[in-house]
Amino acid sequence: MATASKRVTNAKSGKFHQLVHKRGHVEVEKKTEKSTVNKLMLGFFLFVVVGSALLQIIRTATSGPMV
Structure with missing residues (x-):
């Protein structure tokens, strides 16, 4: 079970870092x-x-002519 939670943590961390780099850039x-x-x-x-x-x-x- 330790590998699954580590995988989930790494995925969440990757999403977090992607969002951190996007902050301040308004499209x-x-x-x-x-x-x-x-x-x-x-x-x-x-x-x-x-x-x-x-x-x-x-x-x-x-x-x-009008009369």
């Missing part, structure tokens, strides 16, 4: 920001908004 994860709006949906939204605005301008321009 920063790179965060990638994903857009919540798909590019296709954004294009469709702009198409609808700009298109409806243009149609409204054309409709107002061709309707003639």
Whole structure:
């Protein structure tokens, strides 16, 4: 039983020494920001908004003077 406990002690000691060497070294994860709006949906939204605005301008321009 003495060899098993010595093996466990050595394994724990190895883990401890690895962690001691890592102390103070902060690894920063790179965060990638994903857009919540798909590019296709954004294009469709702009198409609808700009298109409806243009149609409204054309409709107002061709309707003639307001009396």
